[in-house]
Amino acid sequence: MRENMKSKLNHWLLMIALFLSASATANTNEVPKDYAYGVPLITQESEPFFRVILPDDVYEQTAWPDMRDLRVFNSQGVTVPFALYSQEAQETRTKSWPLRVFPLDAQPHKAGTQPQITLKSTSGIEVTLPLDSKKSSGRSLLLEVPQEEEDYPALSQLKLTWTRLPQNWQARVSVFNSPDLKSWNELIEDAPLMDLTSGSDRLLLDTIDLRDGRNMPHSRYFLLVFKDDAQPADLNLSAVTGIAVSGRPAQDYVTLAPSVKALSQSEAEYSWSSPQPFSRLIIKPAQSNAVLPLEIEYRSSERDSWHPLSKLGVYSVEDKESAPLELQGELIQAIRLKGINQQWSGMPPLVSGQREVRKLVFNAQGSSPFMLVWGNKTAAAQALSLDTLIPPKTHQWLTMPYAGKAQVQTLGGRERLTATTQAEKIGLWQKGLLWALLIIGAAGLVLLAIKVWREVQRQPE
Known part of the structure; x- marks a missing residue:
């Protein structure tokens, strides 16, 4: 009986080994249903290449952050070559200049019916500004920009440096600019500044952005006016730096x-x-x-x-x-x-x-309609570089119209976003069967030990 049991066990182990060693050949021919979503593309012209503006849904519904699971199918259900690329960002350059700082004393007065404030420095510089009766003004600083190549740089930012205070503080400051100390234009109103400490961490807001989406003028003078109810009385500004930023990337x-x-x-x-x-x-x-x-x-x-x-x-x-x-x-x-x-x-x-924003260009091989699909966890990257898809020498004369888009369709559904590859499925089966084999083997050993123990008990002493 023991030999019969051993024969059955060997037979079962052979069947398990054959099952573990067998692997089904995966079907490498993809179809649109392998992907969660898709959108039909409308191509009316007979051009070799078309551009596609990706729907916003694509950015949130791809299974991979790098969008490797994008495909373009033709009407025959065959994938066509495509390129996926981002707009090249321009190189950003910065240059800075130390600005001359002149503290000013405020003297409010009236010129006719218009309230004004005159700001004077110890060196005799005088600045007169209209005074808003609803707003209070405090400390004022006149900044002079150094001349460069017969002109003054167009500053994008002002960076303030001050002596660190023992207490936390916040303040607001308005910024004016002028070419000649006579005519003044308000650029920024109530820009925040702060210096906060929490434990060993320091939060510093010391830069004022002057760009505000506009082209900055080449100003010789800037004026900083603090709110008198927000500025720390012992704040000591040690330096002010003007910063010019050029070549900002025009990124979408x-x-x-x-x-x-x-x-x-x-x-x-x-x-x-x-x-x-x-x-x-x-x-x-x-x-x-x-x-x-x-x-x-x-x-x-x-x-x-x-x-x-x-x-x-x-x-x-x-x-x-x-x-x-x-x-x-x-x-x-x-x-x-x-x-x-x-x-x-x-x-x-x-x-x-x-x-x-990612941009897509595809080669219109086969017949229309074409379909853009996305959302497949098992997909590998297929996108080409733009120069690989289209030779660079042809970029100047090649016409690439935009393909229209119909409504987004649900194809394989959301389960495709977490799908597993054939190799992963086989690995899971193999792991499960291996555990089952170990458990059954352990149970068999226990049964065998019990049987041996019973036989020993039955033998006469």
Whole structure:
């Protein structure tokens, strides 16, 4: 009987080994149904190449952040060659100049019916500005820009350097510019400045952005006017630097809104449906005329732990808002905001993420209609570089019209976003069968041991 049992066990092990060693040949011919979603493309001209503006849905519904699961099919169900690329960013250059600083004393007075304020320096420089009776003005500083090549540089930013104070403080300052000390134009109103300490961390907002979407004039003079109810009395400005930024990238972005979960009066979590390679984050207070110092953390997936991202102050004052937070290629699925020594009243800050717009060009092989599809976790990258798809020498004369788009269709559905490859399926089967083999083998050994023990008990002493 023992030999019969051993023979059955060997037979069963042979069948398991044959099953584990067998692997079905995967079907490498993809079809649109292998992908979650698709959109028919409308190509009326008979051109060899067409450009496609990707629907916004693509950015949130691809299974991979790098969009490797994009395909273009023709009417025969065959994939056609395509290129996926981003707009090339221009090189950004910065140059800075130290500015001469002249502290000014204020003397309010009236010139007819118009209230004015005259600002005088110890060296005799005098500046006269109209005075708004509804606003109070405090300390004022005159800045002189050095001349360069018979002109004055067009400054984009002013960076202030001050002696660090033992206490936290926030202030607001307005900026004027003038070519001759006589005619003055208000550039920025109530720009925020702050120097906050929380434990060993320091949050510094010391730069005023002058661009505001406009071309900056070549001004010789700038004037900083602090609000008298916000400026620390012992604030010592040691230097002011003018910064010119040229060659800013004219990049196109697609904006993706997150789901928001308020955790407390000073903490909120913002999450996206899938990890995103954001280029920048736009964060601003929900209330107007507000300044919020924030600590920002991020995670790359739902199972990831939180990592520090940045500490910064965001503001929304009049029609001015803080600049977006530029990122360095971090993959972000969620962020968490914490107020630094401050709570936000009512709604938490408003957040959105921006990633670069991707562009697609495909070769119209076969017959129309063509279909753009996306959303397949098992897909490998097939996109070519633009120069590989289209020889660079033909770019100048080649016509590439835009393909129209119909409505987005559901093809394989959302389950394709988490699909597994054939190799992964075989691996899961093999792992499951291996565990089953180990469990059955252990059970067999237990039964064999019990049988041996019983036989020993039956033998006469």
